[in-house]
Amino acid sequence: MKLAFVVNRVETEGPKYTTNILAHRLHQRGHEVFYFDVGRLDYTLDGRVGGLGHFAPAGDYETPEDYHNAVHGNLEKARPVYTDELDIIFLRNDPGEDAADRNWASNAALMFGQLASQQGTIVVNDPFGLSHALNKMYLQQFPESVRPRTVITRRIDEIRQFAEQEGNDIILKPLLGSGGKNVFVVREDDHPNLNQIVDVISNQGYVIAQEFMPAAAQGDIRLFLMNGEPLVVDGHYAAVHRIGADDDIRNNLHAGGSGQKAEITPEILKMVELIRPKLIADGMFLVGLDIAGDRLLEINLESPGGLRGAGILEGVDFTVPVAEALEKKVLCMQNYGSRIPNRTIATL
Incomplete structure (x- = not known):
C-alpha cells in the first residue's frame, strides 16, 4: 500500500504528533508512506493529483522519533508522487493554522482531495464531507441535546x-x-x-x-472515533481527560493543559450513538470529540491529536487498528473500484 499524509508543513511536523506515529506504524507494516505539504500540491497536465512526497529511506525504525528523524533528514530527496500510484491520501492538515499567513492554503487539501477521490484514490476523511465542515459551525448540524x-x-x-x-x-x-x-x-x-x-x-x-458549562472547569475528554465508533483496544478507549493549566479554560495540551486517563461513561457512549449517523454519512474516518460533562464541545475532523498520549495512558497501541482499517479500505477499493463511492469506503 502507498499512502500520503497531507500536513500543513512537513518541516514543522513533530515526532509525537498523531500523524507521525501513524506514519511510523504504517512504515513498520511494510507500506510506503509519504508526506505532502498542503502548500505544495499539484494538478498535472494529464489530470493527476499529487505533490512533492517526503519520505523516510527504507529501513527499520524502532521508535516514532527515529522515523521522524529519518523523514526530516531526507527532505532534500523528496520526489513527485501522484494518484496513479497512491492507494490512500490521508488529509491531516489543520486549515486554522494557515488562516493567518497562508489563507490560500486553508482549503487546498479539500480541493485537491476531491479531484483525487474521483480518480480512484481513497481520500480520508472524505473531502466532500469535509467541505461541509470547514469550521466550528459543523457542530450545529448535530442534535440540540448533545451540544451547548x-x-x-x-x-x-x-x-x-x-x-x-x-x-x-x-x-x-x-x-x-x-x-x-x-x-x-x-x-x-x-x-x-x-x-x-x-x-x-x-x-x-x-x-x-x-x-x-461548569463541567469544563474540570477539563474535557478527547475521545477518538474511527469509522463512527469509539476507537477501542482490549477494552481501552482512545481517550484523554485534558485538564487546563491553573484557571485556564483551554484544555488543549499544547495550550498548557495536562492529560490523565479518561472515564468513558454510558452517557458519553449514548452521545456517540446520536452523532455517529451524521459522521458516517459525511465519510468521517478518524475524528476527535471534545466532551465536557454530557455535551459535545467541538469535533476535530481535520487533524485530531492526542492518540499517542491516549496510548501511553491506557498502555495499549491505538495505531494498529487505524492501520488495519486503512488496509481494509484498500482491499475494498481493489475489489469494488468505483462501484462503492469514496464517502462510503471512508467509514467502512
Whole structure:
C-alpha cells in the first residue's frame, strides 16, 4: 500500500504528533508512506493529483522519533508522487493554522482531495464531507441535546443579549480557529471589556458565543472515533481527560493543559450513538470529540491529536487498528473500484 499524509508543513511536523506515529506504524507494516505539504500540491497536465512526497529511506525504525528523524533528514530527496500510484491520501492538515499567513492554503487539501477521490484514490476523511465542515459551525448540524446553546455572530448587541440570557457567564471563541487560541471565559465582571474581547476575536471572522458549562472547569475528554465508533483496544478507549493549566479554560495540551486517563461513561457512549449517523454519512474516518460533562464541545475532523498520549495512558497501541482499517479500505477499493463511492469506503 502507498499512502500520503497531507500536513500543513512537513518541516514543522513533530515526532509525537498523531500523524507521525501513524506514519511510523504504517512504515513498520511494510507500506510506503509519504508526506505532502498542503502548500505544495499539484494538478498535472494529464489530470493527476499529487505533490512533492517526503519520505523516510527504507529501513527499520524502532521508535516514532527515529522515523521522524529519518523523514526530516531526507527532505532534500523528496520526489513527485501522484494518484496513479497512491492507494490512500490521508488529509491531516489543520486549515486554522494557515488562516493567518497562508489563507490560500486553508482549503487546498479539500480541493485537491476531491479531484483525487474521483480518480480512484481513497481520500480520508472524505473531502466532500469535509467541505461541509470547514469550521466550528459543523457542530450545529448535530442534535440540540448533545451540544451547548450557541450564538454565532459578529454583532456585540447579540452577544450581550445572549450573555444576559445565560446568566452572564459565557464562552467566546473564533468560528475558524484551533489550539485554544483566542478562547475566553467571559463572566459578569468582564462585561466592561466585552467590546474589546469581541473585537479581538472578530478580527478573524465570526464569533461563537457559547453557554458556559461548569463541567469544563474540570477539563474535557478527547475521545477518538474511527469509522463512527469509539476507537477501542482490549477494552481501552482512545481517550484523554485534558485538564487546563491553573484557571485556564483551554484544555488543549499544547495550550498548557495536562492529560490523565479518561472515564468513558454510558452517557458519553449514548452521545456517540446520536452523532455517529451524521459522521458516517459525511465519510468521517478518524475524528476527535471534545466532551465536557454530557455535551459535545467541538469535533476535530481535520487533524485530531492526542492518540499517542491516549496510548501511553491506557498502555495499549491505538495505531494498529487505524492501520488495519486503512488496509481494509484498500482491499475494498481493489475489489469494488468505483462501484462503492469514496464517502462510503471512508467509514467502512
